[in-house]
Amino acid sequence: MDWISTLLQAPTTSIFWQLVASGVAVGMIYATIAFGYQLTFATSKTLNFGQGEALMLGAMLGLTLLPYLGYWLMLPVILIFGMAQGAVVERLGVRPAIETKSEFGWIMATIALGIIFRNMAENIWGRDDLKFPSPLPETAIELGTVRILPAEIMVVVGALLMMAAVETFNRRSIYGKAFVATSNDIDAAGLMGIDTRRVITMSYAMSSMTAAFAGVLVAPVTLTGATMGAVLALKAFAVAIIGGLDSALGAIVGGILLGVIETLTGYYVSTGYKDVPGLILVLIVLAIRPAGLFGRRTIKKV
Amino acid sequence: MARALPFIGAGLLAIGLFAFPFLAGQNSYYIHLVQMMAIYAILILGLDIVVGYTGQVSLGHAGLFGIGAYGAAVIFHHFGMGVWPGLLVGVIVTGIFGAVLAVPALRVIGPYLAMVTLAFGTIIQIVINEWTGLTNGPLGVTLPPPRVVDFADWRSFWQSTLGLKAAEFQRLEFYYLCVLLMLVAILVVNRVVRSQYGRAFEALRDSPIACDCMGVSVYRYKVYAFVVSAALAGLAGALFSWSERYVSPNTYNFELSILFLLAVILGGRKSRAGPLIGAFIIVYLPNVLSDIELVRIMAGMIAAAALVALGIIALRSREKLVRALPPVILCLAFLPLTLNVNNVTDYRLTIFGLMILFVVFYLPDGVMGFLREVFPVLKPRHVTAAQPAVASAIFADRGLADAKTLLRVESVVMQFGGLKALDSVKLAIAPGTIHGLIGPNGSGKSTMMNVLTGIYRPTAGAVYLSQHRIDGLTPSEIAGKGIARTFQNVQLFGEMTAIENVLVGLHHTFRSTLMDAVLRTPRRAREEAEARARAMAILDFMGLGQFAGTEARNLPYGKQRMLEIARALALDPSLLLLDEPAAGLSAPDIAELVEIIRKIRGHGITLILIEHHMDVVMGLCDTVSVLDFGQKIAEGPPAKVQNDPRVIEAYLGGTVAEAAE
């Protein structure tokens, strides 16, 4: 185990752990968005291809409301806004497609809604990236040789809290259980008197809510702009695939894995290529194990 | 008349495009516009193969387009090579990338494929941006005016004949190249989609599992579709870079992919005219949008048209009125929107987004689909066959095999988690017989069917077809060895006609290649004619002759069941598996089915029959095997099995069996 201690002591290693730390923070954002994908996939086997725009809208609206409400009062408003936005996407784009059983329909419709939201945001807030002030001090905290920004810690804590809150809701309340029941077996859930269409709408609302929240969390760490969501959402899909579309733990593990690989690539290879490993990971994982690394394999039925 | 329509249309199009520069008075703006339409149309024709024919969403076509564009630009940048090598490199390199993209795309469908292609497109964009040594990075590459024909003599000849100046000629020679290649692309795509390749693409879209079981490997044909589609995207890309004379990484982004998809679905899937309409709209629309007055006039016209449509619908039916309201409101909303906004160009993407929503939900077959509804003469003709082959040519004259068993199942176990769906089942099927397979729900009959056709790989045991071991082979390999099947829930290729369904089954009779299809060689023409005659004979044999040109999804249910058997027979099987062929049939249909099954056996084909209609089973089968809880509990002649107490118990439960003794 000598090499570990050398690694820890060498001057370059503090950079290494530094990168790991910020990789974890970015990874938790991926995990949160991926978690949002899982919510809608569980209930309706559909995904919002405009998930990145839900995130972006959360961040942009948060930035706008910040001067009026302050950070902590802005948060609940953003959460409610996110829910409303998700419900709109479901009603306009997904439900008509589910009713006609058109997979092509919901894919195209959520993409279309996504670019509409993005274009709207460009026209409202402009095309330039903006700075999102962090509610926490900007000075880094030193942990040994590793310096971590308070905003990064908040990303990790906030993301975990959000996921824990949704999971608790699902496990404790009867409505949350109805949600799980719907994702287990939608027909049987209907027989219990559960309005499964409303559950699907709710799953979109919750999914966009987590994305909007992730947007507010990530905004101080990155820049805020109309196009901020697109690549994040794509890489979060990679995470959802790696972690499997049915496992929250898988999303966290996958998110951290990707986040760390990315920051390391960005530093040791080139910043320009930092998005590439995640995308290649999507291609490889889907080519080898379509159900994801943690996902359950399903039996093909004829 | 209707037969000649496509030719007349193509002729008019060709003449119009060739005459256009002169009609447009050499106006370079309009010539360039049409040139762009031609370039986009080439890509969209290719994209339609993936979207319309194989039914998959590709968000990576902007990436493929970019590869083609950079292929041409890079070999100019580094080696000074001109248009022709550029086109060649663009097509070949992009075709290879298409095959690369197809690898992950093979195993996934729907949303996964959309994401895979999106990831692919994003990677391409990043690599173009970052690999400065090759692509010159964000600075892009500038190209000189394209030279298509480099023979001075030719040039002076054309110049003197047409009276053009040198610069004008240079501009026009590239225009004509683009237009010509677009016409070639139309021809190529037309020929490919009407060949056995096109049929395979559609088959794997409508039912991948049935496609595999017809011996047409879903994997292989997905790759073909992607390669053809990518090659066309590469061609368009190479033309694009010489047309714009400048390439830079940011052009080939997600929005462009969306635009291409919009063009395909707006124009109308599965047609040649659709991509042209789509290309026209996506090229021309931005020009419209830059003129606010024009936009307002158009919005006014759309609103007026929507109101008229609403009025007509309101007169016809109340129920439809409610369903028509959202799109009409959408159309009406455009007008105040345009009146309030001064710069519509900024809202370009919103307008594209709204158009996608509108098309997806209210115009799923695009403009062409709409036109075909209004003017039925535009509907594609369904070619049937002139003369059916003689009945004896339908089946190979196999006689009865010498061996005592055609199919031997040795102690097959199929385990799903803790459940043993098949528990050491042994079967021996004698050639030329009808072997019934019965049992209560969940007893393992369908699992057996799936094991025999390679959809499941058995956990243990072995399956032999006349001495050859077949378990572990893929469904399409097993189909190639002569086992055909039908499905419990009918798995036809719904959007294809009856004869095309049978032709997919006859796929194994084709030896011609993709090149044969493109060049329409005599070999291919002969094979196609033979296959069509044989398909027609099979349809006649099944009593479906009159339905040859009807789309499978529009057939009555009983006929659909028959067509599935017809398609299976086209494989020329030695063993035919029928999975509940009588389910859902009316009494006269069942009588017809029984007759046909007898006729099939009469031609020396061995059958395995799963059926719940006991009269059918008892009347037809030579031997019946009974499964219960995944185990074989009885086997023998029907009458004996019918009175076997274990069978009665399995079906009715313990006590009635005793009561009936």
Add this chain to the structure above:
Amino acid sequence: MLKVQDLKAGYGRVEVLHGLSFHVPKGELVTLIGSNGAGKTTTLRAISGMLRPQSGAILLGDADIAGLPSHQVARRGLAHSPEGRRIFPSLSVEDNLRLGAFVRLTGVREKGDVEADFDRMYDLFPRLKERRAQQAGTLSGGEQQMLAMGRALMSRPEILLLDEPSMGLAPRLVEGVFDTIRRLKEEHVTMLLVEQFAAMALDVADHAYVLENGRIRFQGAAKSLRNDPAVRSAYLGGH
């Protein structure tokens, strides 16, 4: 209680039920029997709204429930224990039962004492009590069947639809299921039972309808059909 009139239903273009009429009086146990593919399950699915009937009326009490989505049918007091049990595999046994009482816990139907009903279910199915915290997906087939029945009963339904409770169970377990059905009958639960095992169904039922190819072939008091050879021929052919 439940009255079905000229019910036609099917999947896509296929009509499976060609006009069924039957009724289930309050407090009685009626059974639909018939061979595979006769349309028994389709009938139950059409009644509970899992499948939209093509035509016909389904009267629950006085209201026509034909065409209502299944959650609304459930809210009117009809419980359906579907074919293949369809328990929620990732939830615990107790949560499965609790979801059975969803309509009561969310105030759609009278709440009553849900906790007492848990005890009642555990009394009816002691095995479930032992496994109350276990994930339902890990239960054995017989236990899953108990859970499916318990879950349906938790809504305190006006009528209970049971679809092939014996399917895939070993004979010993089938006995247990039918013992439970007998017990429920003593408690005057109105039931419509679909069974492939005609003998046992006829043993417990008051009245029976024999289905063949989507039509009712004959009906009568369950006792009188017990020894009718026509029942056997409906299953194994040869009439």
